[in-house]
Amino acid sequence: MLKEFREFAMKGNVVDLAVGVIIGAAFGAIVSSMVADIIMPIIGAISGGLDFSNYFTALSKSVAATNLADAKKQGAVLAWGNFLTLTLNFLIVAFVLFIVVRLMNQLKREAPAAPAEPPKPTKDQELLAEIRDLLKSRA
Numbered sequence: 001m002l003k004e005f006r007e008f009a010m011k012g013n014v015v016d017l018a019v020g021v022i023i024g025a026a027f028g029a030i031v032s033s034m035v036a037d038i039i040m041p042i043i044g045a046i047s048g049g050l051d052f053s054n055y056f057t058a059l060s061k062s063v064a065a066t067n068l069a070d071a072k073k074q075g076a077v078l079a080w081g082n083f084l085t086l087t088l089n090f091l092i093v094a095f096v097l098f099i100v101v102r103l104m105n106q107l108k109r110e111a112p113a114a115p116a117e118p119p120k121p122t123k124d125q126e127l128l129a130e131i132r133d134l135l136k137s138r139a
Helices: 002-009 012-046 068-074 080-108 123-138
Strands: none
Touching: 002 012, 012 080
8 A cells, every 4th residue: 555655646647747746836825926016005005004814894893993904803803804805815816827838838849840741651561562563454
């Protein structure tokens, strides 16, 4: 059983998947930082200093806080600003992956291959052709 597991784990697809997951996690962290540290502040500046991550709707009357972290401690809140940020994050990741896959597909496309030469006849075909030619010459 251990031998079978080792063979399974060492197959190319499993190793490729592991590398993809690790790179994907690192890529996700980069995109999250880009959204939180670059894009959302720009959107906030354009919209008059709004910080979407702190937007919430209190679902409990006991919530009196003005920021999301404190409001969550006080009671149930609907953190729609955080959802908006994560949705934007997803859209950016999806768009970047689309661009990467598109570029990879363009790189994979090869120039049209030149027409291949017809395959050489086999020995049997050569012999049959000789017989045909001999029969034609006698007729």
